[in-house]
């Protein structure tokens with residue numbers, strides 16, 4: 309089996325009213341594929357870069373242009389997606405597994421495949437290298453930008469970032485600095501439910517951060533399968549605006565829900581809510597953290613009581 313280390317760039321609609329709604333809500337249209345092919349020991353076999361001319365988002369979104377440096381003129385010169393994808397698929401071969409930095413690329417590729425009538429499940433069994441990096445190098449955060457890891461591992465940044473080929477190459481350099489055999493063995497044991505998000509919603513303009521969990525848009529969590537409001541257990545708070553909970557649909561079982569709150573303006577907050585299937589590992593981990601959270605709260609309460617008693621003396 310080979311590994312295909314994949315990175316892509318995608319263009320976005322110039323404004324929200326232009327977002328394609330069917331057959332998928334198209335968050336981005338792929339304009340560049342960069343990939344590095346290796347054998348199982350991460351020896352380099354080949355690399356590939358394809359520029360793609362988008363069908364729907366044909367004008368460069370200003371933000372994407374700024375990041376990637378790709379202009380409208382360059383965009384128009386690319387190959388059309390169906391031909392580019394067929395060529396990429398043939399290059400990948402039959403026996404491979406994708407490695408990407410984060411969850412976004414494979415989800416985006418899948419949306420773009422669906423858009424053009426291809427089977428969107430192709431390549432969906434991928435490795436998110438961030439998780440291995442997190443286990444071996446830095447467990448402080450859940451999400452690391454590729455550039456953070458490149459800097460931390462002292463990989464020379466002598467090529468331009470936000471070019472799909474260069475970012476795939478950086479990702480390959482990261483692989484070479486990690487214990488990939490150990491990481492891959494551990495990866496297969498990591499909870500599957502914690503890896504693939506089923507649904508993501510951004511709830512905007514929350515006025516009271518302290519009341520965020522009372523906001524019905526946050527509180528009422530829809531089941532990703534049937535949209536029915538699920539029954540939630542007790543929320544865990546991790547600081548930095550991150551929270552999680554286990555919610556249950558009577559028909560479709562338990563889900564792990566993660567919330568990440570960020571300040572949007574001086575008075576308003578946004579919350580990104582992501583829902584994953586909760587397997588046994590996720591539930592056990594939630595229960596362990598919940599017990600710990602309760603213990604801390606009880607301890608604080610008893611300390612406060614002692615303080616009160618002392619001040620009464």
Ligand SMILES: [Zn+2]
Pocket residue numbers: 531532533534535536557558559560561
């Ligand atoms: Zn349901």
